[in-house]
Amino acid sequence: MISGRFLSRLVSAVMAGPRPVVLSGPSGAGKSTLLKKLLKEYEGVFGFSVSHTTRSPRPGEVNGKDYHFVTREDMQCGIDGGDFIEHAVFSGNMYGTSKAAVQAVQAQNQICILDIDMQGVRNIKKTELNPIYISIHPPTVQILEKRLRDRNTESEESLSKRLRAAIEDLEISKEPGLFDRIIVNDDLEEAYAKLKDSLKEEIAAVQTCRDS
Template identity: 75%
Template sequence: MFMRYFARFYSAMAGPRPVVLSGPSGAGKSTLLRKLLKEYSGVFGFSVSHTTRNPRPGEENGKDYHYVTREAMEAAIDKGDFIENAEFSGNLYGTSKAAVQDVKDRNLICILDIDMQGVRNIKSTDLNAIYISIQPPSLDVLENRLRNRKTESEESLQKRLHAAKMDMEFSKEAGVFDVIIVNDNLEEAYGQLRDALLEEINQVKKVNMSS
């Protein structure tokens, strides 16, 4: 019964391969994604993650995150509704199967911005994703970037640097990522990202043009 359920689920997940994008805060993921979405409008879509944290100013429910109670999210996790979930700073975060399927149903490449714990969880599933890690040139460069943002307390910054150090080590593990991009030069890093996804991009554009 269990295996039949997952066979049906992953069969239903036919469509463009999702992209699992990971890397520490400050490595430049958001900047690279903005460039990608600008150049390839109508090709990519985001799975909207669930979280138990409160919305920040300007964030919208259903757009930035699905904001839910811990009780509701734990119940959904127990039911098997999530591809991956993790806890960070006392809050749960997760990617639901329905959120990914919604993007794929529109013949879009689903982008999942996931931390390393989430990557480990997804790697244990049959989700046929492209795994890409965006890394800073060094921990010192990352610290300068985060300090220049002036959005972090010292305690928060140290937590992020500790997480980043583990993330950088994780990216070196054999067989985890298909592509590792060191974002030292933005244009070069973007070129590597685009090249890694070009085959899927062209397939989506071809299908959309013929439909």
Template identity: 75%
Template sequence: MSSASASPVNTTRQPRPGEVNGKDYHFVTREEMQKEIDAGGFIEHAQFSGNLYGTSKAAIQAVQAQNQICILDIDMQGVKNIKKTDLNPIYISIQAPSIEVLEKRLRERQTETEESLQKRLNAASIDMELSKEPGLFDLIIINDDLEKAYNQLKNTLAEEIQKAQGAKKS
């Protein structure tokens, strides 16, 4: 199973320690981002915590041209926006077992201010509730055991690859 090593997502937020421009995100100025939004360069875009995020059409096309899997890490706004396109992806929600566990994990990472932590927890709580909407997600993985969650994701993607390869042969 191969996947792209470059990110198809642009953001106006500052990189966190260890994040690499072009790999984790494409870190751009607000002006660059707005220009690309106005030009219709994103399949979806949203604002979160004062920062813009957008999934680049060109980057997704580049991944597809290499016959690789493009995995998007998007919020609920993004999911609903992509549902309006002609793309036909599988929708998987990977969630912490609870908001309390998520808060503990975020605090241990020490990458958030108290204000951004509260915004993330609030958004996650809303997203967890919205994810219960029938038909929104093909699969919900509860990440209470990393190895188990990873295997669930890996097996689901392997099944999708098999289906896609079978469809190409027909």
């Protein structure tokens, strides 16, 4: 097995470039909507790290764009080979962020966005990646449940499991020092303004570098 210290040095060595952003929060909190707004307004400034997963694609999802959809065997092989910065298991499916996915974004002098769960956040905390940590929260668990139900993509059992995990993650995210900022997505425009404010220094640095 690759040691944690070696992985930390390796991540530090290959992750040269703009400081990444770790965006976390339960499914239904509005991360994807906020990300789309950010990528549209700052075209070329941000790049999205495409995660790997062993789950099946949902309707409309594109391999290589939404996720890299892989087999469990291929995913485990990559993990064993030290190809991933972080990986986690949720609802029986494996998820992970590869070094190559982050490098591909940073090679273009873009701020790499990593959309990961709480397990992934804790794993990245053990490395020297040094991202900005932002957690997106729904206004209430009841509103989160409604958003998930409105998608019509979950069975009742899957929905219950996702809600239990969301409640646990929301509590964990409040631990002092775990996140640099927690944004409650009650009003989309207000939440987006807070997200931009959290990243204004990094945005300015990339834009200045490109203009020089």
